Amino acid sequence: MDQLDHTRAAREEALNTLEAYIYRSRDFLGDELFQKVSSEDEQKSFQEKLSAASEWLFSSDSSTLEDFKSKLAELTYPPQPTNNLTVVTSRVLFPEEKQTT
Numbered sequence: 352m353d354q355l356d357h358t359r360a361a362r363e364e365a366l367n368t369l370e371a372y373i374y375r376s377r378d379f380l381g382d383e384l385f386q387k388v389s390s391e392d393e394q395k396s397f398q399e400k401l402s403a404a405s406e407w408l409f410s411s412d413s414s415t416l417e418d419f420k421s422k423l424a425e426l427t428y429p430p431q432p433t434n435n436l437t438v439v440t441s442r443v444l445f446p447e448e449k450q451t452t
Contacts, residue, residue: 366408376401380398400425
C-alpha cells in the first residue's frame with residue numbers, strides 16, 4: 352500500500368468513526384437512562400452539537416483526516432456528562448456521591 356492509499360484509508364476511517372459517533376450519540380439521546388440523568392438543557396445542547404456536526408460532515412467533501420479528528424474531539428472533549436456513559440450511569444447508580452463533572 353503506497354502513502355496515498357494509506358492516507359485515503361485513514362481519512363475514510365476517520366470519517367466513518369465520526370459518522371458512527373454521531374449516530375450512536377443520537378440513539379443515546381433517546382435512552383431512558385440518559386433522559387433520567389440529564390437536564391433538558393443538556394439534551395438540547397448535545398442534540399444541537401450533533402446536528403451541527405452532522406451537517407458539517409455531509410458538506411465536507413474536501414475535509415482532511417485532521418479535520419475529521421478535530422470535529423470528533425470537539426464532540427467528545429472535554430468529557431461532559433452527555434458525552435460519557437460512565438459518568439451518566441454513575442449519577443443513577445451512586446446519586447448520593449458528589450459528582451466531579
